[in-house]
Amino acid sequence: MHIPDLLARISAEVADEVGKGSAADYIPALARVDTARFGMAVAELDGTVHGTGEWRQRFSVQSVSKVFTLALALAQPGGDEVWDRVGREPSGDPFNSLVQLEHEDGIPRNPFINSGALVVTDELAARGSDVTEELLSFLRKESGSPGIAVDEEVADSEAANADRNRALAYFMASYGNMRMPVPDVLAQYVRQCSIAMNCAELALSGLFLARHGVRNDGSRLLERSQAKRVNAVMLTCGTYDAAGQFAYRVGLPGKSGVSGAILAVVPGRCTVCVWSPGLDARGNSVAGVAALDRFTTLTGWSVF
Numbered sequence: 001m002h003i004p005d006l007l008a009r010i011s012a013e014v015a016d017e018v019g020k021g022s023a024a025d026y027i028p029a030l031a032r033v034d035t036a037r038f039g040m041a042v043a044e045l046d047g048t049v050h051g052t053g054e055w056r057q058r059f060s061v062q063s064v065s066k067v068f069t070l071a072l073a074l075a076q077p078g079g080d081e082v083w084d085r086v087g088r089e090p091s092g093d094p095f096n097s098l099v100q101l102e103h104e105d106g107i108p109r110n111p112f113i114n115s116g117a118l119v120v121t122d123e124l125a126a127r128g129s130d131v132t133e134e135l136l137s138f139l140r141k142e143s144g145s146p147g148i149a150v151d152e153e154v155a156d157s158e159a160a161n162a163d164r165n166r167a168l169a170y171f172m173a174s175y176g177n178m179r180m181p182v183p184d185v186l187a188q189y190v191r192q193c194s195i196a197m198n199c200a201e202l203a204l205s206g207l208f209l210a211r212h213g214v215r216n217d218g219s220r221l222l223e224r225s226q227a228k229r230v231n232a233v234m235l236t237c238g239t240y241d242a243a244g245q246f247a248y249r250v251g252l253p254g255k256s257g258v259s260g261a262i263l264a265v266v267p268g269r270c271t272v273c274v275w276s277p278g279l280d281a282r283g284n285s286v287a288g289v290a291a292l293d294r295f296t297t298l299t300g301w302s303v304f
């Protein structure tokens, strides 16, 4: 498979989808982004990256950060204890929904919806970590880009419009499922969502999941079974209440964010990151899902 040709073909085939959907409107800094943008990168296991379109354009990673915070939490000694505080089932509800928490003792369904990611951030913070710094240091090392940083404009915009996330965190705190003060957890959560990266950097940073837990320097972040589990939860929960549709169309573990990014993993082979800010009603990139759909169709590289 000649990946540069493949990417050129996908880019041409999804051109009609680029610009469809709308940018996330509840975070003003994201609402201003032009939806008619598209970039895609593939990172092979040896770190070779191929890209098309705006694959070097940075955007805020938003919920794609949830994959990395989960991995960092699991990598701690006794890290699997995080599963006492967050489940592993698809929610079938929007990513920022409150409803299930009341019936389920303040335990979020999974780590890839906002409530679950708030718990993971809290878990890392309670273990003494400056979560954003730890995350930045990991992402800079894996991508080889020391300049990766928080987009302060996005962070400010998101912090000023965080009532839903604040509500989620306080609600979970009322069930005893927050260890640190909510304002601290929220501040860390907002900053990690606002980290700016491009498709190549995200694809490189996710390679440990394609390599069964092994980082780009050959050291191990996760046990093989832990990496398998993160990929499994990405498949079942990574695109919120559209995870069934994503598995049906794409057939890969994937994690989306409301900036229009999606990081997908082909275990044992490569990672793919696509970015296009036009979102469907569930908050997943319209052109991004279409491009990944073409990718697995043309290559046969799905987990099924």
Ligand code: GLN
Binding pocket: 062, 063, 064, 095, 096, 114, 158, 165, 193, 256, 257, 258, 259, 283
């Ligand atoms: N920062 C966003 C939020 O908390 C992330 C949501 C997302 O990407 N789905 O609402």
